[in-house]
Amino acid sequence: MVDRSQTPLVELKDISVSFGGVKAVDHVSVDLYPGEVVGLLGHNGAGKSTLVKVLSGAYQKGGGEILIDGKPVEINNPRDARANNIETIYQTLALADNLDATSNLFLGREIVTPLGLVDDSAMEAECRKIMGQLNPNFQGFHDPVSALSGGQRQSVAIARAVYFNARILIMDEPTAALGPHETQMVADLIQKLKAQGIGIFLIDHDVHSVIDLCDRASVMKNGELVGTVNIPDVTDDDLLSMIILGKTPTPVTA
Amino acid sequence: MGMIGAFVLLCLGFDILTEGRFLTPRNIFNLSIQTVSVAIMACGMVFVIVTRNIDLSVGALLATCSAIMAMTQTEFLPYVMDLGLNHPVTWLISIAVGLLAGTLIGAFQGVLIGYLTIPAFIVTLGGFLVWRNVAWYLTGGQTIGPLDSNFVKLGGTNGTMGEAASWTLGIVLTAAALWMLWASRRARARHGFPVKPMWAQGVLAAITAAVILGFIATLNAYDIPERRLERMFEARGEVMPEGLTVGYGLPFSVLILLVVAIVLTIVARRTRFGRYVFATGGNPDAAALSGINTRFLTVKVFALMGFLCALSAVVASARLSNHSNDIGTLDELRVIAAAVIGGTALSGGIGTIYGAVLGALIMQALQSGMAMVGVDAPFQNIVVGAVLVLAVLIDILYRKRLGA
Ligand SMILES: Nc1ncnc2c1ncn2[C@@H]1O[C@H](COP(=O)(O)OP(=O)(O)OP(=O)(O)O)[C@@H](O)[C@H]1O
Ligand SMILES: [Mg+2]
Numbered sequence: 001m002v003d004r005s006q007t008p009l010v011e012l013k014d015i016s017v018s019f020g021g022v023k024a025v026d027h028v029s030v031d032l033y034p035g036e037v038v039g040l041l042g043h044n045g046a047g048k049s050t051l052v053k054v055l056s057g058a059y060q061k062g063g064g065e066i067l068i069d070g071k072p073v074e075i076n077n078p079r080d081a082r083a084n085n086i087e088t089i090y091q092t093l094a095l096a097d098n099l100d101a102t103s104n105l106f107l108g109r110e111i112v113t114p115l116g117l118v119d120d121s122a123m124e125a126e127c128r129k130i131m132g133q134l135n136p137n138f139q140g141f142h143d144p145v146s147a148l149s150g151g152q153r154q155s156v157a158i159a160r161a162v163y164f165n166a167r168i169l170i171m172d173e174p175t176a177a178l179g180p181h182e183t184q185m186v187a188d189l190i191q192k193l194k195a196q197g198i199g200i201f202l203i204d205h206d207v208h209s210v211i212d213l214c215d216r217a218s219v220m221k222n223g224e225l226v227g228t229v230n231i232p233d234v235t236d237d238d239l240l241s242m243i244i245l246g247k248t249p250t251p252v253t254a
Numbered sequence: 255m256g257m258i259g260a261f262v263l264l265c266l267g268f269d270i271l272t273e274g275r276f277l278t279p280r281n282i283f284n285l286s287i288q289t290v291s292v293a294i295m296a297c298g299m300v301f302v303i304v305t306r307n308i309d310l311s312v313g314a315l316l317a318t319c320s321a322i323m324a325m326t327q328t329e330f331l332p333y334v335m336d337l338g339l340n341h342p343v344t345w346l347i348s349i350a351v352g353l354l355a356g357t358l359i360g361a362f363q364g365v366l367i368g369y370l371t372i373p374a375f376i377v378t379l380g381g382f383l384v385w386r387n388v389a390w391y392l393t394g395g396q397t398i399g400p401l402d403s404n405f406v407k408l409g410g411t412n413g414t415m416g417e418a419a420s421w422t423l424g425i426v427l428t429a430a431a432l433w434m435l436w437a438s439r440r441a442r443a444r445h446g447f448p449v450k451p452m453w454a455q456g457v458l459a460a461i462t463a464a465v466i467l468g469f470i471a472t473l474n475a476y477d478i479p480e481r482r483l484e485r486m487f488e489a490r491g492e493v494m495p496e497g498l499t500v501g502y503g504l505p506f507s508v509l510i511l512l513v514v515a516i517v518l519t520i521v522a523r524r525t526r527f528g529r530y531v532f533a534t535g536g537n538p539d540a541a542a543l544s545g546i547n548t549r550f551l552t553v554k555v556f557a558l559m560g561f562l563c564a565l566s567a568v569v570a571s572a573r574l575s576n577h578s579n580d581i582g583t584l585d586e587l588r589v590i591a592a593a594v595i596g597g598t599a600l601s602g603g604i605g606t607i608y609g610a611v612l613g614a615l616i617m618q619a620l621q622s623g624m625a626m627v628g629v630d631a632p633f634q635n636i637v638v639g640a641v642l643v644l645a646v647l648i649d650i651l652y653r654k655r656l657g658a
Contacts, residue, residue: 056543058542058543077545078542078543078544078545079545079547082545088543090543092539093540094537094539094540094543094544095537095540096532096533096534096536096537096540096541096603097536097537097603098532098533098535098536098537098603098604099529099532099533099536103529103533104540107529107533107540107541107544107546108530108544108545108546109545110526110529112526116525117520117524117525118524118525118526118529120524121441121442121444121445121447122445124445124447125445125446144536
């Protein structure tokens with residue numbers, strides 16, 4: 001069980017984001033404890049990706065506050081997020097298609113030789129190591145990632161997020177392109193990371209995998225938070241009605 | 255690979271058509287020094303195009319840098335600073351001023367593109383008009399010359415390394431190339447990755463050595479004309495020994511191009527900056543989400559382009575021994591064409607430095623080959639234009655076949 005008596009790892013308080021006139025995220029608050037997986041659910045366009053992109057530094061928040069370990073932090077760009085040990089698997093994967101898996105894995109954080117030149121063989125060795133754990137069937141280390149399958153590309157994005165010892169992991173539909181076996185491997189990976197005390201925001205449209213993997217779930221609709229529930233307290237039907245109707249089942253936990 | 259083949263075929267074809275006048279040491283020497291200016295800028299254009307930008311102002315920027323350097327060495331330093339003509343520091347100061355000006359102008363255009371998000375096409379189209387006419391204004395449209403006697407040594411025929419130094423450099427370059435081949439093989443083996451079979455590695459090494467040393471041998475085989483040699487001895491107050499022949503060796507301008515190409519290849523492949531340039535070209539959003547400051551990167555890329563324009567201005571004006579008002583005219587098109595023929599994709603993310611240099615060589619070889627064969631001037635440009643389009647078409651078909 002997750003211990004929720006200490007300060008949360010992450011608190012997103014009263015976050016708002018708007019694009020032009022559209023309120024994509026409207027005064028939403030969620031939090032995350034160490035070793036916890038919080039599912040984010042909602043229909044297409046509900047604002048899930050936008051909310052987590054505020055935490056990963058991809059979008060600037062229009063209002064609200066971000067606290068890490070109880071302390072307010074400024075996250076203005078992806079570098080700030082990385083500096084706070086926040087790693088993200090984006091829904092769009094965010095890979096440079098013309099570069100190979102190794103270059104993508106280390107993009108922005110290359111291993112360099114004493115002369116300051118990038119050390120490709122050292123990075124490739126590390127890349128082979130982590131891909132061996134995540135997706136042993138992975139091949140094509142020298143191909144540009146544009147030549148890889150959707151699932152292989154997703155493995156690269158996952159590898160990049162977990163390689164650098166994240167404390168806070170954001171997974172935006174990480175298994176969308178994966179086969180059943182690879183999906184199971186990601187589920188195992190989530191369990192393993194959770195056991196290491198990493199906090200994970202997991203965005204997933206599949207209610208059942210959210211029930212299997214998450215400790216709590218927050219549901220969004222039209223940019224607003226419908227509510228946050230403890231997974232053991234709800235059924236899949238409860239979650240579905242929150243997503244579709246925007247109604248919170250009783251009792252509510254916050 | 256295909257491009258090297260095309261270049262070799264082109265040279266052999268012209269050599270047959272001109273009955274052996276194309277592949278003479280003299281013509282190869284001239285071809286090299288004519289290519290340098292465009293090739294230097296084409297190296298920078300690779301970075302610009304790889305980041306999904308374009309620079310239409312390079313020829314005009316070359317003219318402005320050339321004008322600034324010409325005024326510095328013929329007016330400012332000799333008369334305003336009272337150093338007199340051909341003072342030993344004049345060429346150094348002039349070049350420093352020119353390189354600084356080029357870099358700053360490039361960086362300024364980069365700020366407009368990267369931070370103010372004005373499309374590169376527009377900024378550099380404006381720059382094309384602005385810098386061409388700044389050059390005109392600075393010189394009043396006059397041809398400025400003759401330039402400083404040390405400065406003109408960087409232009410080609412006026413300044414070559416001589417036979418001994420050229421051989422030394424050739425051997426050093428060969429040794430360095432072989433060492434790099436060996437080092438990368440060893441690094442791969444250390445991590446247990448597959449390596450090429452020994453014989454293939456050997457063939458590659460032999461070809462590399464043959465190309466470098468063959469090029470040096472050719473340039474050394476081009477003898478300085480007797481009259482010129484006599485004058486060189488006279489200038490030193492000596493008498494030329496009877497029957498002496500001396501080869502030109504590697505021109506300093508070609509040496510500059512070699513250094514630029516080698517350094518930029520390392521930058522492209524082995525530095526973070528180079529990696530970020532390619533990542534940004536492949537997917538700008540992904541690059542930004544990986545924490546790369548893509549705006550500042552744009553500034554750096556255009557600053558580099560400006561620096562290289564200034565370097566080309568040194569070589570181009572030194573070759574002519576003066577600054578003329580139309581220097582660098584149409585160079586923007588030649589430079590872009592060289593990069594594109596050399597395999598740089600306008601959609602971004604793909605390109606090589608050696609490809610751009612080869613592209614510049616192919617264009618120059620086409621142009622001078624056709625002139626030697628006696629093709630009329632209008633047809634020369636028609637052919638060059640057609641070749642540009644054809645090269646891109648072949649590249650597209652080739653990539654489709656590879657499925658990349
Ligand atoms: N960069 C942007 N510019 C303008 N509008 C945007 C932008 N990003 C998101 N939006 C809008 O914000 C709203 C929320 O989008 P968001 O991507 O967060 O949804 P989501 O919950 O992740 O949906 P999905 O399940 O389809 O991924 C949508 O109405 C979308 O049109
Ligand atoms: Mg989304």
